[in-house]
Amino acid sequence: MATNRQKLNYMVQYREQLDWGFAALADQTRRGILEHLGAGDASISELAEMFRMTLTGMKKHIQVLESAQLVTTHKAGRVRYCSLGPRRLDAETAWIENYRQMLEMRLDRLGDFLEQTKGQMS
């Protein structure tokens, strides 16, 4: 059975994963890089050229994506290649899905309230 400390560690990890994940997605160039890597690996200099950016600028974006485990890199000779990382954005999907369910429940409650008010007024 998980101890309280293990549960706490898990919660902290989950929160940090969401922080890093959403932050990584909050930039159109980084979303573009992920979409592009979906079609196949690319070197950092290829990506820099494609997104009309300096090598230094692209390296920073790749670091953010690596921190969120959305991208992994490997070196072949003098060239560093980027691939999509192992994460499927499960935590992000789950959080947004819960939020949307909560919004729907609120709308249902509002609907019930309006229905009751109508009943009392007629």
Added chain:
Amino acid sequence: MATNRQKLNYMVQYREQLDWGFAALADQTRRGILEHLGAGDASISELAEMFRMTLTGMKKHIQVLESAQLVTTHKAGRVRYCSLGPRRLDAETAWIENYRQMLEMRLDRLGDFLEQTKGQMS
């Protein structure tokens, strides 16, 4: 029919919405505020107390959430109340869903490739 300029405007708006939306979600306090407002409206000072934060700190978080249209505020007397905004995170859901579908297609392609390789080796 939409002109090219209209289409471009729509794309820019969509990108900016994703930038603001994901950035707003990239902080555990802001996610906590959204979860809390799901149960009902709250004043900024109530939220500051609940999240053990200064009023100034909480105001900044609320501004970020307002910019992303995830929270709206209204004043009643001297108190400013926060409610959940109109956005259902549709754009964010769609982006993540597309990304996950792309990952699955990649896995399928990899599976096909391995199957073919196995066929050639046997």
